[in-house]
Amino acid sequence: MTRPLPQDPIIRQLVLQAKRAQLSRRHLLQGAGIGATAMALAACAPSGSSAPKPADDISDSDKTLTWSNWPAYIDEDDDGNYPTLMRFTEQTGIEVEYKVDIDDNNTYYGTIKDQLALGQATGADTFCLTEWMVARLIRFGYVQDLDAANIPNKANLAPALLNPDFDPGRTKSLPWQNGFAGIAWDTEAVPGGLESVDDLWKPELKGKVTVLSEMRDTMGLLLLGQGVDISGSEWGMDEYSAAIEVLEENVTSGQILGIKGNEYLEDFASGNAVAGIVWSGDITAANLEAGFEKFKFALPSAGGTLWGDTFVVPMGSPRKKNAETLMNYYYEPEVAAEVAAWVNYITPVVGAQEVAAELYPEIAEDQLIFPNEETLSNAHIFRSLSSEDDQAFNAEFQRVKLGA
């Protein structure tokens, strides 16, 4: 039934990951039961021991939609319009307010979690968060079931992305983009380029290096640099602490300018930073802004991380059907290819590469957008963390971020 696909290698990777992650899944589910009540208490929620219920859908009468997303994550023209979104509005009559207000998974979650717990509107009808965070939202029962009948193009989803451990069959979530975290540098300031994460600690880069506030990406790269297989389960606090030590040393010495969310792009643009751990597609956006190939991205020799950001509809959103219509639209291969050509992330939509080969030949072979097996063998998925590890790892990371 499924034909051989261009994205085959990613798919294989993700299947392997899904198998590995099964171990931690039961553990996580265990916590969720106790979770619901405690969460309500923590938030001082009035009588909120029952899980939130989906809001009544008013999509048929209210043709609007609010979509929160990360910066540089959708095609944008010189006037700051979003061409694919404008066409969506033309086709469906649904007015979309596109908000670029996600800069960090934790911060965004921290901002809306009380509304989520109460099942109230969060200010966005749909948003795209990273899979580990989406796993948490699903575990807590904060997001609505998606109606597959409204998303016929879901058939275009790369098959291996269909059954992640946190949402088998993708009944509550749908991938937006996947991408790499790796290293990048300013080709004018660092003409020699960089090969490994260790190269970031060269003395001439002192105070000019940024790393991501996304713990799994920054620590993933550092762990890989120390020879740890971050997808496997054979490592724990000892290996993590060794990597944290490297991070802390470089933060304390001032080698690292900052541990930042998407705002590191400003530092690259202003020249405050000339190298760092970054997300693959951002560098394309930065180059567009600079007007030439100013920055270069690479997966470090020891490997980079592969992550995915995923659509969900919070319980409080009364416009789920509009959101589903939007998802369906972005799962058209033509639209997906157009977005991919701009954001330069890995599209989850099957058929986009064929479209790209015709319409955007310059990206069809781009390893950052349509990676081949060789590229993917160098990209790793951070293993699912048990709640306990998640908290311990995060606490260490935040400690370094805050300094002493």
Add this chain to the structure above:
Amino acid sequence: MAFAAFGSAPAGTSGVEQAPRRRSRVALILLAPGLAYLALFFLTPLVSLVLTSFQAPVEFGDVGQYQPAFKIENYAVVVEAYWPHFLRAFGYALAATFFALIISYPLAYFIGVKARRWPLLQALMLTLVIAPFFISFLLRTLAWKSLMSDDTPLVIALKALSILPPDGHLTGTAFSVIFGLTYNFIPFMTLPIYTTLERLDTRYLEAGSDLYAGPATTFWRVTLPLSLPGIVSGTLLTFIPAAGDYINASASFLGSAQTSMVGNAIEANFLGLLNYPAASALSVILMGLILIIVGVYVKRSGTEDLL
């Protein structure tokens, strides 16, 4: 606690006033909305904050799940982990208050006393002091970040003059954080001082010189004491928010890991770690310390009736 600390001043008035009952009922009705407001938006969150600060994690719970408890160790843990952030917060706030005062006083003096003859100039200058408020606080701070970035003329000039070492930065340093705090709070310092100086009777100054006091002595013995209420409220309006500020010191704006203040620690615990008890305990300690500092300061400067 807040009420107890400053409750002594109004106590004196109750003996003088023996209002009839009916009037006190009217007063009570008039006060009711204010009291209800305070109870709802000040007292409730405060109590909730204190309760949260004692919470303990749910056993085998997920991220961000806590249950009511009386875990007083939370306080010891955060003090141990974040005492440098407290020191930095109060150090930076003190420095910023000092610099804001040094800059604002002459400014307020000029607007309030010297410019009296030209009301138009006075109005214009006051507008200029307030004008920054028309632009978002975050945007202004970001603008300073770009102005102090590494490749800007300012930094290049400072490096050429050897004021800054070749590998030095302006952003992410204690300097840039204190600069940002000072800049952002100057209007809060200028306006109260201006309002007291604006009422200054210049005949006092003439009297001072008639009594053979030089300009310096006149300033020290006449102008300064008369403007003290303005200085006290200006310093309070600057110091209190500056000590709790987390924007200027955050790595996204003018700071770095080396400059993070207690506000950043609260933010990281609340939003990053979802460790609400730790964030609450830090807030309670910060509030307590500020209350003590302000209480002592107000007593010392003899301006209790300001409060």
